Amino acid sequence: MRTVNVQLGERSYPIYIGEGLLQQAGSYLEKHQLSKQSPLLIVTDEKVADPYLGILEQSLTASGFKVVTAIVGSGETSKSLSVFEAVMTKAIEGGLDRKSAVIALGGGVVGDLAGFVAGTYMRGIRFVQMPTTVLAHDSSVGGKVAINHPLAKNMIGVFHQPELVLYDLSTLKTLPAREVYAGLAEMVKHGLIWDREFAYWCLEHAEELKSVDMQAMGYGLEKGCSIKAAVVSKDERENDLRAILNLGHTIGHAIEAVAGYGEIIHGEAISIGMVGSALIGEALGAEPGLVDTTREMLQSLGLPTVLPEHLSVDRIMTAMMHDKKFLEGQMTFVVPLEIGKVEINRNVDYDLVRRTVELLKKEV
Amino acid sequence: MRTVNVQLGERSYPIYIGEGLLQQAGSYLEKHQLSKQSPLLIVTDEKVADPYLGILEQSLTASGFKVVTAIVGSGETSKSLSVFEAVMTKAIEGGLDRKSAVIALGGGVVGDLAGFVAGTYMRGIRFVQMPTTVLAHDSSVGGKVAINHPLAKNMIGVFHQPELVLYDLSTLKTLPAREVYAGLAEMVKHGLIWDREFAYWCLEHAEELKSVDMQAMGYGLEKGCSIKAAVVSKDERENDLRAILNLGHTIGHAIEAVAGYGEIIHGEAISIGMVGSALIGEALGAEPGLVDTTREMLQSLGLPTVLPEHLSVDRIMTAMMHDKKFLEGQMTFVVPLEIGKVEINRNVDYDLVRRTVELLKKEV
Ligand SMILES: NC(=O)c1ccc[n+]([C@@H]2O[C@H](COP(=O)([O-])OP(=O)(O)OC[C@H]3O[C@@H](n4cnc5c(N)ncnc54)[C@H](O)[C@@H]3O)[C@@H](O)[C@H]2O)c1
Ligand SMILES: NC(=O)c1ccc[n+]([C@@H]2O[C@H](COP(=O)([O-])OP(=O)(O)OC[C@H]3O[C@@H](n4cnc5c(N)ncnc54)[C@H](O)[C@@H]3O)[C@@H](O)[C@H]2O)c1
Ligand SMILES: [Zn+2]
Ligand SMILES: [Zn+2]
Numbered sequence: 111m112r113t114v115n116v117q118l119g120e121r122s123y124p125i126y127i128g129e130g131l132l133q134q135a136g137s138y139l140e141k142h143q144l145s146k147q148s149p150l151l152i153v154t155d156e157k158v159a160d161p162y163l164g165i166l167e168q169s170l171t172a173s174g175f176k177v178v179t180a181i182v183g184s185g186e187t188s189k190s191l192s193v194f195e196a197v198m199t200k201a202i203e204g205g206l207d208r209k210s211a212v213i214a215l216g217g218g219v220v221g222d223l224a225g226f227v228a229g230t231y232m233r234g235i236r237f238v239q240m241p242t243t244v245l246a247h248d249s250s251v252g253g254k255v256a257i258n259h260p261l262a263k264n265m266i267g268v269f270h271q272p273e274l275v276l277y278d279l280s281t282l283k284t285l286p287a288r289e290v291y292a293g294l295a296e297m298v299k300h301g302l303i304w305d306r307e308f309a310y311w312c313l314e315h316a317e318e319l320k321s322v323d324m325q326a327m328g329y330g331l332e333k334g335c336s337i338k339a340a341v342v343s344k345d346e347r348e349n350d351l352r353a354i355l356n357l358g359h360t361i362g363h364a365i366e367a368v369a370g371y372g373e374i375i376h377g378e379a380i381s382i383g384m385v386g387s388a389l390i391g392e393a394l395g396a397e398p399g400l401v402d403t404t405r406e407m408l409q410s411l412g413l414p415t416v417l418p419e420h421l422s423v424d425r426i427m428t429a430m431m432h433d434k435k436f437l438e439g440q441m442t443f444v445v446p447l448e449i450g451k452v453e454i455n456r457n458v459d460y461d462l463v464r465r466t467v468e469l470l471k472k473e474v
Numbered sequence: 475m476r477t478v479n480v481q482l483g484e485r486s487y488p489i490y491i492g493e494g495l496l497q498q499a500g501s502y503l504e505k506h507q508l509s510k511q512s513p514l515l516i517v518t519d520e521k522v523a524d525p526y527l528g529i530l531e532q533s534l535t536a537s538g539f540k541v542v543t544a545i546v547g548s549g550e551t552s553k554s555l556s557v558f559e560a561v562m563t564k565a566i567e568g569g570l571d572r573k574s575a576v577i578a579l580g581g582g583v584v585g586d587l588a589g590f591v592a593g594t595y596m597r598g599i600r601f602v603q604m605p606t607t608v609l610a611h612d613s614s615v616g617g618k619v620a621i622n623h624p625l626a627k628n629m630i631g632v633f634h635q636p637e638l639v640l641y642d643l644s645t646l647k648t649l650p651a652r653e654v655y656a657g658l659a660e661m662v663k664h665g666l667i668w669d670r671e672f673a674y675w676c677l678e679h680a681e682e683l684k685s686v687d688m689q690a691m692g693y694g695l696e697k698g699c700s701i702k703a704a705v706v707s708k709d710e711r712e713n714d715l716r717a718i719l720n721l722g723h724t725i726g727h728a729i730e731a732v733a734g735y736g737e738i739i740h741g742e743a744i745s746i747g748m749v750g751s752a753l754i755g756e757a758l759g760a761e762p763g764l765v766d767t768t769r770e771m772l773q774s775l776g777l778p779t780v781l782p783e784h785l786s787v788d789r790i791m792t793a794m795m796h797d798k799k800f801l802e803g804q805m806t807f808v809v810p811l812e813i814g815k816v817e818i819n820r821n822v823d824y825d826l827v828r829r830t831v832e833l834l835k836k837e838v
Contacts, residue, residue, distance in 0.1 A: 195555055195623070202625045230594070233618065233631045256597065259559070261566045268632055361607045 112332045116251055121271040125250060125335050127328055127441070131278040131318040132165045132240065132401060135172025139211075142274050144236065147177040148209040153224035155184040156218045161284055161357065166215055166240070178204030182223065186372070188256045189223050194396050197227050211236035211273065217243035217289075222264070222347050225255025231268030237272045242281040244293020245377060247331045250275045251338040252352075261365075290363055291412035292377025294319055297330050300337040306450025308333050309407060316410035354452050357444040358383030361467065364429035368421050374414075382414035382470060389466045390445055390458060397448035404449070405474065406470045417470035417473050426467050476696045480615055480703040485635040487700050489614060491692055494640040496529045496604065499832025503575075506638050508600065512573040513540040515565050517588035519548040522606050525648055530579055530604070542568030546587065550736070553587050553621045555630070561591050575600035575637065581607035581653075586628070589619025593634030601636045606645040608657020609741060611695045614639045615702040616716075627727075641695060645668045646686050655776035656741025658683055661694050662771055663748060664701040667718045670814025672697050673771060680774035718816050721808040722747030727832065728793035732785050738778075745777035746834060753830045754809055754822060761812035768813070769838065783833040790831050 111128035126138065126272075144150065150170065154163055159181045170177050180200040182188040199210070212235065214224035219242025221239055228237035237251045279382075282290070294312070297319075301309030311320065311333075317456055318326035338355065345351040362383030365374055388396075388404040405415045417426075445455040475492035490502065508514065514534065518527055523545045534541050544564040546552040552830040565576070572734075576599065578588035585603055592601035603614045620631025648656065658676070661683075665673030675697075676683065682690035702719065711717040726747030729738055738746075752760075769779045781790075807822040 191555055191559055198623055198630060199625065202623060202629060230630050230632055232629065233633055235621065254597065260564050261563065265566060265596065266562060266594050268594055269597055450509060 112167050112328055114332055114335045114339055116271075116335075117343045118253075118271060120251075123137070123272055123274050125275040125277060125339075127277040127279065127331055127335070129324055130281045131276050132162060132281070133169055135240070135276060136169040136171075136175065138274065138276055139170065139175060139238070140173055144211050144238070144273070145209040146174050146176070148207045149178050149204050150211050150350070151197075151204055151206055151224075151227075152177060152179045152213045152215055153182065153197055153220055154179070154215040154218075155182050155188065155220050155226065157184045158220070158281075162215060162242065162281055164425055166213075178206070184219075184259070185405055186219060188219055189264075191257060191259075194226065194257050197223065198231065201227065201231055204300075206231060206235065208232055208235060210236055211242060213238045215240045215242065217241065217246050218249040219247055221249045222255050222267070223257060225253075225270050225272070226257050226267055229255055229268040234270065235436070237270055239272045239275040241275065241277050243285055244282060244290050244327075244331070245296055247277070247334045247419060248296040248338060250277070251335050252342045252355075279328055279331075282327060287320070287412070288375070290320065290322060292375050294330075294411040295361055295377035295381045295384075295408065295413050297334040298411060299355075299357055299380065300334045301443070302384065302404065302407075302446065302449060303357050303452045304337045304341065304450065305333070306448070307338070309449050313407045313410055316407075320412050350454070354444050355448065356454055357446070358385075358387050360424070360430060360441075360443060361386040361470075364426045365417065365421065366430075367429045368425045369418070373429070376417075378414050381408045382415060382417055384408065385415045386466050386470055387444060387452075388446055389469055390443060390462060391447065393437070393462055393466070394455070395459075396446055400446055400448065405448070416473055417467070419471060423464065423471075425466050427464055430463070476692055478696055478699040478703060480635075480699075481707045482617075482635060485617075487636055487638050489639040489641060489703075491641040491643065491695055491699070493642070493688055494646045495640050496526060496645070496820065497533055498697065499530050499604070500533040500535075500539065502638065502640055503539060503602070504537055508539070508575050508637070509573040510538045510540070512571050512575075513542050513568050514575050514577055515561075515568055515570055515588075515591075516541060516543045516577045516579055517546065517561055517584055517591065518543070518579040519546050519552065519581075519584050521548045522584070522645075526579060526606065526645055530577075543572070546584070548583075550583060550622070552583055553628075555621060555623075558587065558621050561587065562595065565591065565595055570595060570599065572599060577600055577602045577604060579604045579606065580610075581605065582610050583777065585610055585613045586619050586631070587621060589617075589634050589636075590621050590631055593619055593632040597751070601634055603636045603639040605639065605641050607649055608646060608654055608691070608695070609660055611641070611657070611698045611701060612660040614641070615699050616719075618707045627785045643688050643692055643695075646691060649686070651684070651776070652739070654684065654686060656739050657771065658694075658775040659741035659748075659777050661698040661705055662775060663719075663721055663744065664698045666720050666748065666771075666810065666813060667816045668701045668705065668814065669697070670812070672701070674812050677771045677774055680771075682783065684776050688740070716819070717818055718808050721810070721816055722749075724794060724805075724807060725750040725790070725834075728790045729785065729792045731779065731796075732789045733782070738782075739750070742778050743774045745780055746779060748772065749779045750830050750834055751808060751816075752810055753833055754807060754826060755811065755816075757826055758809060758819070758822075760810055764810055764812065768810070779794060779813040780837055781831070783835055787828065787831050787835075791828055794827070800827050
């Protein structure tokens with residue numbers, strides 16, 4: 111069992127990473143003194159409920175906890191106000207009170223939705239994350255929880271830190287390969303922004319990671335969580351440093367928006383975006399070979415590095431402008447200096463960005 | 475001009491109370507360094523917009539602020555998820571960003587709704603309150619913001635402190651008398667729980683308060699805000715002390731629920747509830763004459779002290795049980811010991827509460 115401690119003063123919390131943790135959920139919640147009088151609400155999605163909800167419920171009720179559940183549809187559409195209201199209804203009907211907790215059993219979607227419920231039910235009750243995707247190692251650190259507005263993703267949210275995170279590696283065995291790879295994009299991102307050695311470790315252990323080898327996956331998630339935790343501890347409320355976590359995300363979000371959500375999933379879009387960032391980095395004088403190494407790392411993890419031909423460069427540029435980060439032809443970007451090191455550059459030229467997006471369409 | 479400072483460490487803020495402050499809103503926001511680049515969103519209701527929105531907009535734009543507005547319907551129904559979504563849409567379409575602020579121009583309804591928008595837009599942006607009701611002196615201190623779930627009032631919310639509160643007394647001149655009196659119920663409540671002298675001052679100045687004399691109203695609101703601020707500063711997150719602010723509210727909420735929201739408004743319901751608390755206090759050995767004095771104070775402020783005959787005692791008791799505060803026939807109540815002093819009593823007998831509700835129907 112591995113433990114990462116997220117240091118945030120009195121809001122600090124541990125992430126437990128290991129196999130078979132769901133079976134022991136009851137004793138972990140006991141250890142963290144969650145209430146046995148006040149009901150717990152488990153929020154999960156239909157794909158996760160089938161294999162794992164029973165295991166979790168059994169462990170909790172065996173330990174004497176009272177449990178209510180809300181099962182939502184799988185996928186991004188569950189991060190809506192109407193699903194939020196439905197989960198709130200379950201919480202009220204289930205009799206949750208100020209001492210209750212909300213448990214997110216699932217990926218980033220369930221984590222964000224359940225976290226926003228926990229953050230706003232009676233103005234905030236306790237929250238526990240039980241991630242079941244690789245990508246959720248990212249969302250389990252930082253306390254950002256949110257739902258979508260029809261006009262903009264993650265627009266409605268709060269900061270709400272969990273009491274603990276219980277990461278049962280065994281659940282990753284049923285995760286579709288494409289989702290595994292997408293999660294690895296965020297994992298290697300943590301290496302690319304902060305830890306050169308870890309980035310190369312991901313490359314060397316790419317096959318084990320892709321096949322969800324428990325040993326490699328455990329280490330990779332521990333490292334990924336630790337790096338994010340280190341960044342977030344220094345900057346809880348996203349002022350400056352925390353922005354480096356957005357490596358590849360400006361271009362990535364624009365790709366997602368233009369492709370239509372779902373065609374290219376988040377991890378894939380930021381993979382292409384990180385190649386874009388590397389191209390910008392090299393153009394501005396970063397370490398030679400940066401682009402090739404970045405591409406190799408991403409490809410080895412099963413990720414796309416080329417922008418599909420049919421996505422219009424114009425529309426991608428327009429989508430980026432919507433992010434309102436252009437000021438007088440200049441744009442703010444997280445730009446790599448070398449593998450493992452980035453800087454925030456507020457003066458990236460519009461034309462350089464446009465040329466970069468064009469270059470992303472070239473097969474290499 | 476009067477100023478109350480709400481002391482909450484780095485979240486401290488001032489409440490400015492005076493006549494004609496809306497005309498000077500621009501310079502107050504300048505003084506508090508709100509952004510002139512990022513648009514402000516004014517949230518107000520249709521009844522308040524008519525006389526006051528123009529004045530506020532003019533002052534802000536004259537100072538160089540960019541302004542967007544959202545006008546919602548008057549009354550409690552605007553504290554819904556659908557109105558919340560509509561206001562969020564205005565915020566997004568208006569281009570609000572992380573440096574923007576939301577301004578609540580109105581009573582407690584607008585304050586709670588706009589505050590919840592500010593607390594959740596992009597995970598929290600700045601918030602300014604401009605109260606236009608007497609009752610809103612209560613909601614302008616404490617940082618509680620919330621909307622309603624169809625099954626329960628104020629169920630969905632966060633704590634979000636304003637940057638400043640600008641209380642323009644002149645706006646109270648158009649407030650209907652019934653709303654003025656209802657607000658005075660919370661004002662005298664602050665005396666009853668904390669400050670004997672102030673409670674008697676309200677009785678002595680009842681006529682001036684009811685007719686919205688600027689001098690008396692200014693002093694009363696200053697005192698009311700100060701007392702709430704003192705309580706909240708000691709207990710920001712409602713653990714123990716803060717509960718004394720609920721004097722009269724347990725019975726009051728039950729009366730509101732049974733009467734159907736609207737027939738008896740909040741301030742009227744807690745007025746009857748405070749007589750109930752005084753009756754419980756006397757039964758448990760409080761200062762002699764407590765009930766009579768409490769009744770006299772409330773009646774002098776134009777408030778009801780008798781429970782309408784047609785409201786069923788059974789249904790009121792059931793509504794109280796829904797609050798989940800009964801534990802084995804015992805209930806937690808804020809109980810007066812004397813005028814200006816209360817205690818939290820966790821062992822109030824179910825039967826005593828029931829007898830009290832029955833007594834509340836008796837005209838005296
Ligand atoms: N809060 C944050 O800091 C943060 C950070 C990154 C991403 N996010 C959010 O996370 C979301 C994406 O997360 P995600 O990729 O985990 O998506 P997800 O939760 O939708 O999971 C992906 C898919 O895998 C399924 N699934 C999950 N676990 C499974 C398992 N063990 N076995 C089989 N199927 C399983 C889900 O039903 C879904 O179909 C986005 O909404 C994004 O905004 C949040
Ligand atoms: N957040 C808190 O701490 C807190 C505390 C107490 C009450 N509240 C909330 O406050 C709400 C009640 O507040 P309220 O009584 O101010 O209600 P309100 O905002 O509905 O105002 C009462 C009525 O007066 C009208 N009005 C407001 N200002 C006016 C003016 N200057 N001239 C003419 N008409 C005017 C409104 O349109 C409305 O019809 C409730 O929803 C309650 O839950 C919150
Ligand atoms: Zn991401
Ligand atoms: Zn009240």
